[in-house]
Amino acid sequence: MQMISKERRNQMHFRPLLFIALFVSFASSASAQAKRKVIIDQDARGPATTDQQSILVFLQSPEVETLGITVVSGDMWRDEEVAHTLRMLELVGRTDIPVVPGAIFPLINREELILRWEQLYGKVSYKGAWNRKPLGDGIRGVYHGPFEVPQLVEGNPTTQPSSEDAAHFIIRMVHKYPHEVTIYAGGPLTNIAQAISIDPAVSDLAQELVVMGGSIAPVVPTDWSTENRREFNFWWDPEAVHMVYTAPWHKITDTTVDISVKTWLKKAMITEIAKSPNPAARYLAKYADEEFRWDELAAAAWLDPSIITKETELYMDIDYSHGPGYGNTLAWVAGSQPGLGEQLVHVLLELNLEKFDKMFIELMTRPTPKAHAPAQ
Amino acid sequence: MKEGNPTTKAIDEDAAHFIIRMLHKYPHEVTVYAGGPLTDIAQAISIDPAVPDLAQELVIMGGSIAPQTPYPWATTNRREFNFWWDPESVHMTLTAPGWHKITITTVDISIKTRMDKAMIAQIGKTQNPAAQYIAKYADEEYRWDELAAAAWLDPSIITKQTQLYMDMDYSHGPGYGNTLVWMPGTQPGLGENLVNGPQDLDLAKFDKMFIDLMTRPTPGAKPDASSK
Numbered sequence: 001m002q003m004i005s006k007e008r009r010n011q012m013h014f015r016p017l018l019f020i021a022l023f024v025s026f027a028s029s030a031s032a033q034a035k036r037k038v039i040i041d042q043d044a045r046g047p048a049t050t051d052q053q054s055i056l057v058f059l060q061s062p063e064v065e066t067l068g069i070t071v072v073s074g075d076m077w078r079d080e081e082v083a084h085t086l087r088m089l090e091l092v093g094r095t096d097i098p099v100v101p102g103a104i105f106p107l108i109n110r111e112e113l114i115l116r117w118e119q120l121y122g123k124v125s126y127k128g129a130w131n132r133k134p135l136g137d138g139i140r141g142v143y144h145g146p147f148e149v150p151q152l153v154e155g156n157p158t159t160q161p162s163s164e165d166a167a168h169f170i171i172r173m174v175h176k177y178p179h180e181v182t183i184y185a186g187g188p189l190t191n192i193a194q195a196i197s198i199d200p201a202v203s204d205l206a207q208e209l210v211v212m213g214g215s216i217a218p219v220v221p222t223d224w225s226t227e228n229r230r231e232f233n234f235w236w237d238p239e240a241v242h243m244v245y246t247a248p249w250h251k252i253t254d255t256t257v258d259i260s261v262k263t264w265l266k267k268a269m270i271t272e273i274a275k276s277p278n279p280a281a282r283y284l285a286k287y288a289d290e291e292f293r294w295d296e297l298a299a300a301a302w303l304d305p306s307i308i309t310k311e312t313e314l315y316m317d318i319d320y321s322h323g324p325g326y327g328n329t330l331a332w333v334a335g336s337q338p339g340l341g342e343q344l345v346h347v348l349l350e351l352n353l354e355k356f357d358k359m360f361i362e363l364m365t366r367p368t369p370k371a372h373a374p375a376q
Numbered sequence: 377m378k379e380g381n382p383t384t385k386a387i388d389e390d391a392a393h394f395i396i397r398m399l400h401k402y403p404h405e406v407t408v409y410a411g412g413p414l415t416d417i418a419q420a421i422s423i424d425p426a427v428p429d430l431a432q433e434l435v436i437m438g439g440s441i442a443p444q445t446p447y448p449w450a451t452t453n454r455r456e457f458n459f460w461w462d463p464e465s466v467h468m469t470l471t472a473p474g475w476h477k478i479t480i481t482t483v484d485i486s487i488k489t490r491m492d493k494a495m496i497a498q499i500g501k502t503q504n505p506a507a508q509y510i511a512k513y514a515d516e517e518y519r520w521d522e523l524a525a526a527a528w529l530d531p532s533i534i535t536k537q538t539q540l541y542m543d544m545d546y547s548h549g550p551g552y553g554n555t556l557v558w559m560p561g562t563q564p565g566l567g568e569n570l571v572n573g574p575q576d577l578d579l580a581k582f583d584k585m586f587i588d589l590m591t592r593p594t595p596g597a598k599p600d601a602s603s604k
Contacts, residue, residue, distance in 0.1 A: 104425055108464060108546075112566055165423050168393060194422055197415075198390050239464065321548060 035065040037180050037207075038302075039173055041102070041166070042295070043074025043128070043187025043233070045141075046084025047154040048287035051075060053364075054186050054212075054295030055085070056280050059094055060363040061303055067173050067181065068098040070166035074187040074236050075128045077146045078104045086157035092279040093371030095159045102166025102191035104146055106237035113322075121324040125224075126232050154287060155375075167194035174205035179250075182302065184210045186295035188233050193240035196247050203244075208251035212298040213241070214316065214329040215257035216347070231257050235327030238320040245317050246341030253346045254316065255298035256329070262351060263293040269361065276365035279374045284364055293360070300359055301348055307359065310350035315342040379513060392419035399430035404476075407528065409435045410469075411521035413458050418465035421472045429474035437524040438466065439542065439555040440483035441573075456483050459544055460553030466544035471567035479572045480542065481524035482555070488577060489519040495583065502591035505600065510590055519586070526585055527574055533585060536576035541568040 038058055045051040058064045071082050078101055085099050111130045118124060132143050144150060162169065170191065174181050183206050185192055192209075196202045203209075215231035218224075234241045245252070267290055274285030301308050315337035319325035334344065368374075387394075395416065399406055408431045410417055417434075421427045428434070440456035443449075459466045470478070493516055500511030527534050541563035545551040560570065 103422060105422070107422055108468060110567065116566070165393075165396075167423055171390075190422070194419060197419055198392055 035063055036182065037065045037067055037173075037177055038182045038184050039067050039070060039170060041070045041072060041170075041183060041185045041187060041189075041191050042081070042085070043072050043076065043236075044069065044081040044085045045075035046081070046088060046287075047152070048284055048289070049075070050291055050293060050295045051081075051186060052084065052088050053284065053288065053293070054299045055088070056092070056283075057296050057299040057303065057360075057363055058184070059092065059097075059368060060280055060366055062369040064303070066097050067177075068100050068162070068169055070100045070102045070169055070191050071161075072102045072166070072187045072189075072191045073104050073106075073129055073146070074233060076141070077129045077144070077148070078102065079147060080144075080149045082161050083149050083152055083157055084154075086159050086161065087152055087154050088283065090157055090159055090375040091154070091283050092368045093374035094368060095372070096370075098162045098164075098169070100162040100164055100166045100169045103194060106188060106190055107193060107239045107243075109237055109239070109327075117322070117326060121326075124230070124235070125227065128232055128236055154283075158375075166191040167198060170195040171199045171202060174202055178205050179207050181206055182208050182210055184299060184302065185244075186212050186233075186298065188236040189213070189240040189244045190237045193237070193243040196243060200247070203247040203249045206249065208253065209244070209249045210253050210255075210298055210302045212255045212260070212295045214254055214318075214331075216314075216329060216331050218257040218261050220257075220261055228257075229325075229328035231329060234318055234329060238318045238327045241318040242320050245343060245345070247343075249343060251346065252316075252343055253298075253302070253348065255294070255301065255348050257294075259348045259351060260292050260294045260297065262353065263297050263356065265289075265291050265293050265296075269357065273361055273364045278365060278367045279371065280363075280368055281365045293356075296360060297348075297351065297356065300356060300363075301351070304359060307352050307356045308348050308350070309352050311346055311348050313344050314347050316345045316347075317342045379509075391416040392423055395420040396424045396427060399427055403430050404432050406431055407433050407435055409525060409528065411437050411458075411524065413461040414438070414465040414469045415462045418462070418468040421468060425472070426474070428472045429476070431475065433477035433479065434469075434475050435524055435528045436478065436480045437486070437521045438482070439480055439557075441540075441555060441557050443483045443487050445483075445487060453483075454551075454554035454556075456555060459555060463544045463546040463553045467546050470543055470569055470571070472569075473567065475569055477572070478569055479524075479528070479574070481520070481527065481574055483520075485574050485577060486518050486520045486523060488579065489523050489582065490516070491519050491522075491586075492516050495587065499587055499590045504591060504593045505597065506589075506594055507591045522586060523574075523577065523582065526582060526589075527577075530585060533577050533582045534574040535578050536574070538573050538575055539570055540573055542571045542573075543568045 040055055040058055042051050042055060055069060058066050069085055071078055071085060082099055082101050089095050089097055131141055183192060213231055213233040215229055218228060270284060270288045273281050315332040317330045319328040319330055408417060438456055438458040440454055443453060496510060496514050499507050541558040543556045545554040545556055
């Protein structure tokens with residue numbers, strides 16, 4: 001060390017600092033470039049609810065690049081859901097994100113079919129857009145036809161959806177960014193089934209598939225447990241589930257009802273979120289209700305897998321025979337599956353609720369990254 | 377390939393989007409002719425439920441009801457390949473609302489349309505490209521798909537036609553892929569459409585039309601650089 005001149009020592013001090021400065025700037029630009037890409041496929045009921053709130057989980061996170069929101073009928077009809085999504089994006093200032101209309105109807109299932117099915121096999125408690133009775137809160141879920149868009153309580157949007165259809169958008173994006181795009185499915189799988197039917201390369205080109213859907217053995221009251229293999233997203237379009245779940249993906253993660261029922265969004269949490277003046281928080285303050293965070297958990301677990309404390313691997317498929325089991329989730333432990341194309345699925349079982357709550361509040365109360373001036 | 381490999385390329389667009397795009401471009405002017413399984417058409421309808429209404433009509437070769445055939449064949453007499461290959465697509469297509477007219481050429485009439493060696497030889501006498509293509513590569517076969525096309529071109533070759541409600545058995549039991557039909561008034565009313573089903577034809581007229589079509593020069597053709 002004594003052999004090194006003072007000038008040299010100064011240089012040696014300087015160079016590490018320079019290196020650190022370069023490294024920091026490189027790292028931040030690299031992490032800016034290395035955002036995780038996602039296509040959010042949603043039956044985007046609104047305002048708020050688990051559907052819009054799960055979209056916000058992605059939008060509120062600076063590490064996510066949302067390529068687009070592809071919309072599918074399910075909880076509501078597609079066009080109404082598109083309107084709720086456009087309006088939400090206006091309110092948080094992210095109208096740069098494309099809203100891409102997808103399937104209006106399931107592949108094969110129909111309201112008329114289900115009405116007949118019920119006469120043989122009994123009433124289905126939740127039928128989304130086919131619900132005759134509103135969901136009790138009066139501001140959403142009023143029965144209407146597939147093409148009607150009622151006035152939105154949160155204000156009608158002025159922005160427009162994409163003119164491209166969801167299937168084509170999904171195909172185009174996974175080809176544009178091979179092995180980089182997560183497909184997140186928070187609603188029925190119709191759009192994704194269409195995409196893989198047109199282009200079977202989609203399941204390989206996607207990075208992974210993240211699903212909220214299905215139900216295996218949730219711990220619930222008796223009246224619910226009589227339909228404990230029925231979960232709405234899967235039930236609305238069973239054929240689509242079968243097509244998607246028997247296609248070769250690199251990774252499928254499924255958030256089933258089993259874990260969803262551990263994620264109740266309490267009024268106290270909504271009140272906590274409402275303390276923030278930021279647009280996403282304002283939106284929840286006005287419109288969020290107590291509900292299970294079905295879709296939010298699926299999104300959050302993708303963002304931060306450490307909130308999941310227990311998961312398992314099961315082969316999964318769906319009963320799409322039109323008998324009493326139509327729409328029921330099928331699951332097998334490895335070794336007992338029929339081997340007709342079923343994929344091994346990561347099924348989330350238990351979570352660190354405190355950690356998820358903290359993460360959720362933090363996401364919902366922060367300013368929306370990359371937002372332009374939001375609408376009033 | 378036996379006939380030589382192509383040097384031209386297929387277009388970039390997928391069939392479902394092409395169908396959707398064309399029907400929007402020419403509303404109520406385009407006939408959708410389906411000579412194979414209905415997968416593409418079902419995809420198009422699923423993406424855009426306006427497709428059936430925007431089409432002028434749907435012309436299909438598919439399905440089988442009660443063809444008069446030898447016994448081994450008769451044991452599978454509700455099975456026809458196009459429909460059987462993708463039963464769900466048949467159901468999606470045939471129960472889609474909005475079609476203005478559906479015509480389905482079933483096996484029942486197809487088996488009245490045998491093309492024999494003599495006809496191929498007759499066609500082969502002409503030097504035009506289509507005739508030579510047939511002379512070189514055609515085999516004796518029923519003119520399943522040709523009849524469906526020809527009847528659309530000239531409905532007068534069909535001498536007897538019926539109207540039935542039609543759907544597909546897509547349950548995965550022993551009936552998977554079987555054609556389902558009902559006389560009007562007996563159908564379940566779960567979206568089935570009324571379908572025109574040609575039953576009998578003027579074979580002499582069809583043969584004459586077919587030979588005439590296959591032996592004439594191809595309209596709008598450019599000389600093929602690779603033809604031999």
